[in-house]
Amino acid sequence: MEKNLASYRVIYGDTDQMGVAYYANYLKWFEIGRTELLRQIRIPYTAIEEKGLRFPVIEVSCRYFRPSRYDDLITIETSLTSLGRATLTFSYRLLRKEKGDELLIASGWTRHACVDQMGEVTKISPEVEDHLKAAISPKE
DSSP: OOEEEEEEEOOGGGBOTTSBBOTTHHHHHHHHHHHHHHHHTTOOHHHHHHTTOBOOEEEEEEEEOSOOBTTOEEEEEEEEEEEOSSEEEEEEEEEEEETTEEEEEEEEEEEEEOBOTTSOBOOOOHHHHHHHHHHBOOOO
8 A cells, every 4th residue: 555745836837816726737736646656656657658558537536625825835645546457546635734734725536547559448467557556545
């Protein structure tokens, strides 16, 4: 069971006219967490792609609880929560430090298909699957 904690500082370009982080940026932060988790379990995207596989997002959910603003330091907590023959799901929690506490600002998940270089759904290869199985966490 692996969990990755990555940090991200909100830049001015992430914010909208109201001074809060634009909602679509949260999906970008999910990708940062996912990328770092895969790197942590020693199967980075580059290694997956070298095996002729891709993991496009096929479904996403994000629930927003509190705003994030310029210069906030965000902790991106990422877990792999399900693994099928040709799908996998990552779960995320985005946290912001405030007055010594970590406040939940958003949570969500992404579901991915495993496809080959032509975009056809394919089974996750055994060697990639072994890395993923070792990292799987139960859903919270």
